Amino acid sequence: MTPDDRTCEAEDPSGTGRFLDRLLAGTGRVAFATDERGRLTWWNDRLSAMTGREPVRLDGLAATGLFATDPTECRDGLCDAVAGDQAVTLPVGTADGRGLPHEFDGTAEIAPGGGSYLYVGRPSGGPPRHEGDVAADPEASDVEDDSDGPVRHRRVVETVRDGVFTLDEDWYVVDANRPLASMLGYDRSTLVGKHAAELIAPDGSIERARATRAALDRGEVESWTVRLTVVRADGARFPAEVRYGRFTLPDGGVGAVGVVRDVTEREEREARLRRRDQLARLNRIGDAAAAALDPVLEAGSREAI
Numbered sequence: 665m666t667p668d669d670r671t672c673e674a675e676d677p678s679g680t681g682r683f684l685d686r687l688l689a690g691t692g693r694v695a696f697a698t699d700e701r702g703r704l705t706w707w708n709d710r711l712s713a714m715t716g717r718e719p720v721r722l723d724g725l726a727a728t729g730l731f732a733t734d735p736t737e738c739r740d741g742l743c744d745a746v747a748g749d750q751a752v753t754l755p756v757g758t759a760d761g762r763g764l765p766h767e768f769d770g771t772a773e774i775a776p777g778g779g780s781y782l783y784v785g786r787p788s789g790g791p792p793r794h795e796g797d798v799a800a801d802p803e804a805s806d807v808e809d810d811s812d813g814p815v816r817h818r819r820v821v822e823t824v825r826d827g828v829f830t831l832d833e834d835w836y837v838v839d840a841n842r843p844l845a846s847m848l849g850y851d852r853s854t855l856v857g858k859h860a861a862e863l864i865a866p867d868g869s870i871e872r873a874r875a876t877r878a879a880l881d882r883g884e885v886e887s888w889t890v891r892l893t894v895v896r897a898d899g900a901r902f903p904a905e906v907r908y909g910r911f912t913l914p915d916g917g918v919g920a921v922g923v924v925r926d927v928t929e930r931e932e933r934e935a936r937l938r939r940r941d942q943l944a945r946l947n948r949i950g951d952a953a954a955a956a957l958d959p960v961l962e963a964g965s966r967e968a969i
Contacts, residue, residue: 684708688784688923693826694756694766695784702727702739716759727783731755732763745770746781753788786826827924831908833917835860835877844924849897865893865901873906880910880920894924903927 684695688708697706704725712722715730727742728735732755745752745768752770755763766785827844829837837858845852848863864870869892876888887909894904908922 684784693784693786695782696727696730697782698727698742698780700780702742704730711756714756714758714764730757732757742768742770742781742783745783746772754785756785827926829908829922829924830911831860831920831922833919835920837863838919847896847924847926848894849900854897863895865895867893869893876908877920880908886910891927903931 688695688710692710693708694711694714695708696704696711699705704722704727707722711730712719715722717725726735728738731738738754741752741754744750751767753765753767755765758764765788767788768783768785770781770783772781827847828841829844830839832838837856837860840852840855842852845855848855850858860873861870864873872890873892876890879885879888887907889905889907892904892906893901894906895901903926905925905927906922907925908920911919911921
């Protein structure tokens with residue numbers, strides 16, 4: 665098997681690798697799977713790009729080789745990510761020699777590419793966590809057959825700590841993970857069955873969502889990222905970045921799967937930077953005006969004397 669065949673149907677019959685690729689695309693997340701010896705069996709494009717490693721150099725690489733830290737510390741951290749319910753921070757070694765801290769969650773026995781362990785990492789200091797964010801929980805699924813693709817996908821979704829949703833062809837919520845339910849202030853059972861329009865503010869966000877859906881339905885794009893104002897159960901609103909794409913449902917229908925990121929802190933930070941820049945421009949204008957007036961005032965003073 666070649667590295668480029670990692671997520672082919674023969675090696676990934678559940679489609680978990682392709683599901684992860686689509687789910688994580690554009691989110692800034694890195695993901696990889698390892699066998700019991702800790703060697704890579706699958707990875708997403710983001711990890712390859714960040715580390716600057718071609719697939720042939722990632723194939724079978726010890727996972728410790730991905731990180732800019734002591735191998736023993738790395739092994740212990742990855743074990744803790746799988747065994748515990750807390751994310752573990754490890755620095756991913758980048759192509760330019762830096763170590764970028766990422767918070768990793770891990771889970772066992774749902775990994776693509778024939779692996780035994782799956783790890784998903786997000787940049788430290790990324791989107792805020794919400795109460796109720798947890799690592800993968802084998803009891804989280806209502807489906808009992810652990811060999812079934814939907815169960816694998818549910819467990820993968822629970823490993824991704826951002827809000828994740830699946831919509832049916834009519835854009836009703838058919839599945840959502842606990843971080844999303846917590847983010848929106850709903851129980852998961854209450855959130856499932858709601859129409860997407862019920863969760864989006866009527867401030868132009870619905871129109872943007874419909875436009876992106878139309879582009880997806882026409883096949884113009886495979887995925888799309890849009891900024892929407894999302895409405896919580898209590899009526900409060902917050903800005904969110906939503907990335908979603910077409911997804912084939914278990915019944916053969918075509919819906920959408922997506923990731924919701926609360927960008928409140930990011931937009932507040934950007935607003936502070938804009939205000940700072942505006943203030944700096946005003947100060948420069950004031951300084952320039954003062955410098956231009958100084959000769960005039962000085963000349964006036966001499967004449968007065």
